[in-house]
Amino acid sequence: MSRIKQETRRTDRLTGSVIVVALVSAVSGLLYGYDTGIISGALLQIGKDFDIGHGWEQVIAASILVGAVIGALTCSRLAERRGRRGTLLLVGIVFVVGALAASLSPDPVTLSISRLVLGFAVGGATQTAPVYVAELAPTAYRGRLVLFFQIAIGVGIVIATIVGASEVIDWRVAIGMAAVPAAIMFGLMFRLPESPRWLLREGHADRAREALARVRHPESDLDEEFGEIEDNVKAEKQAKTRGWAGLKAAWVRPALVVGCGLAIFTQLSGIEMIVYYTPTILTDNGFSESTALRVSVALGLTYLIAQLIGLTIIDRVGRRRLTLLTLPCAAVALIVLGSFFVTGNDGKSMIPWIVATLIAFMAFTAGGIQLMGWLTGSEIYPLATRAAGAAVQSASLWGTNVLITLTLLSTMKAIGTGQTFWMYAVFNLIAFGFLYKKMPELSGRSLEGIERHLADGTFTPADLTRR
Structure with a gap:
């Protein structure tokens, strides 16, 4: 047994190509976090430069999210038809x-x-990036590469908030800086092959085997892994329920309801109003720009730390349990935060308490439900509908984000800052009720096991209890 373990460690060790795969995963996540987070501090400068009000600020902030909905749906189909690598080169x-x-x-x-x-x-x-990385990575490293993507999002948000808080970098430079890591990602893609799984599905067996060999240790057992890929591709082609049309099947519907519902509630939790608009909200309520931007940095760091903690404990605590434990805490934080503004206790003397409550909310949200929005898309759907299901779930997440970003500042002006925080507290409580009834425990379950429960009609919290 020890000889087998040593052999496994020897053939599974990192190769140069796998390190490049990890970098592509990290850079794509970094760009997501940075490009969506940089607008938080930049809006203060943009508003002055263009002499615009909250209406235009909402449009500028939300436009990237509208594009994200289009990109998620378009690139999902493009990656299936033209390949993952070609799609990512275009994205770069x-x-x-x-x-x-x-x-x-x-x-x-x-x-x-x-x-x-x-x-x-x-x-x-x-x-596209998580799918491509998952299809290239050795099994032993697949989970860690997904982790790279998730953590890199938090790193991108932290960098964006630090750049904004510096107050010495012009917003044009801050936004344009994203072109550098994007160019790096584009360059790295030339060192990587197309997905072996996609090539095999398209009938290019020789090229698929060559691509697999490029990202594996020379002494790895290519025959065994290539055989598994062939079996998976064959099973997908023979599946009666497949692709976008397969999402309409009654037995797949419970996964779609949970996946899209979870994606929607990750945004209705209120995290995006904090990430995008904290400086604007605070300066509108009498905070200085410097204080507001420093608070934004603290929230970005909290997001990253909470994600790291959440990812460390998620498999031990369980996806369902972690989500249900943190949602009520996030709701309480928003209720307290709203009370400060409704009762007029939002002056300078209350700044430490307001900041502490914002950080508490960010910690419970980033370390809880925010982990689930992307994670479940890769595991909750049957194999033959997984790409389509993940695309719909992603579009649901971005679409909800668009609505929130387009209406948040107007809502605060119409009903008040504190009342808006209370409204999002209610959304958190509704999310708790929805997920308590609909979301089963997925931790510790194989993808095949989850698919069997869907097929058997036992995809419920009661049937998938954590053992």
């Missing part, structure tokens, strides 16, 4: 063009259109 080019165009925009209209283009790349990357 769009990232560079979008970032540079946004940084050079002469007016809010051009800026909004440029961020729409940039959003296409964000949505395409978040849809």
Whole structure:
């Protein structure tokens, strides 16, 4: 047994190509976090430069999210038809063009259109990169590479908030800086092959085996792994329920309801109003710009730390349990936060308490439900409908994000800042009720086991209890 374990460690060790795969995963996540987070501090400068109000600020912030919906749906189909690698090369080019165009925009209209283009790349990357990485990575490293993507999102948000808080970097430079990692990702893609699984599905067996050999240790057992890929591709082609049409099947519907519901509630939790608009909300309520931007950095760091903790404990605690434990805590934090503003206790003397409550909310949300939005898309759907299901779930997440971003500042102006926080507290409680009734425990379950429960009609919290 010890000889077998030593052999496994020897043949599964990291190769140069796998390290490049990890970098592609990390850079794509970093770009997602940075490009969506940089607008938080930049809006303070953009509003002054273009002399615009909250209406235009909402459009500028939301345009990248509209593009992300389009990118997620378009690139999902493109990756299936033209390949994962080719799609990511296109995404890399769009990232560079979008970032540079946004940084050079002469007016809010051009800026909004440029961020729409940039959003296409964000949505395409978040849809395609995890699939590509999962199909290239050795089994022993697949989970860690997914972790890289998730953590890199938090790192991107932290960098964005630090850049914004510096107050010395012009917003054009801050937005344009995203072109650098995008160009790096584009360059790295030339060192990697197309997905062996996609090549095999398209009938290119020799090229698929060659691609697999490029990302494996020379002494790895290619025959065994290639045989498994062949079996999976054959099973997918023979499946009666497959692709986008397969999502309409009654037995798949419970997964779609849970997946899309979870994606929607990750946004209705209120995290995006904190990530995008914290400086704007705080300055509108009498905080200085410097204080507001420093708070934004603290929240970005909290997001990253909470994600790291959540990812460390998620398999021990369980996806369902962790989500249900943190949602009520996030709701309480929003209720307290809203009370400060409704009762007029939002002056300078209350700044430490307001900041502490914001950090508590961010910790419970980022370390709980925010982990589930992307994670479940890769595991909850049957194999033959997984790509389509993940695309719909991603579009649900981005679409909800668009609605929130387009309406948040107007809602605060109409009903009040504190009342808006209370409204999102209610959304958290509704999410708790929905997930308590609908979301089964997925931790510790194989993908095949989850699919069997769907097929048997036992995809419920009662049937999939954690053992």
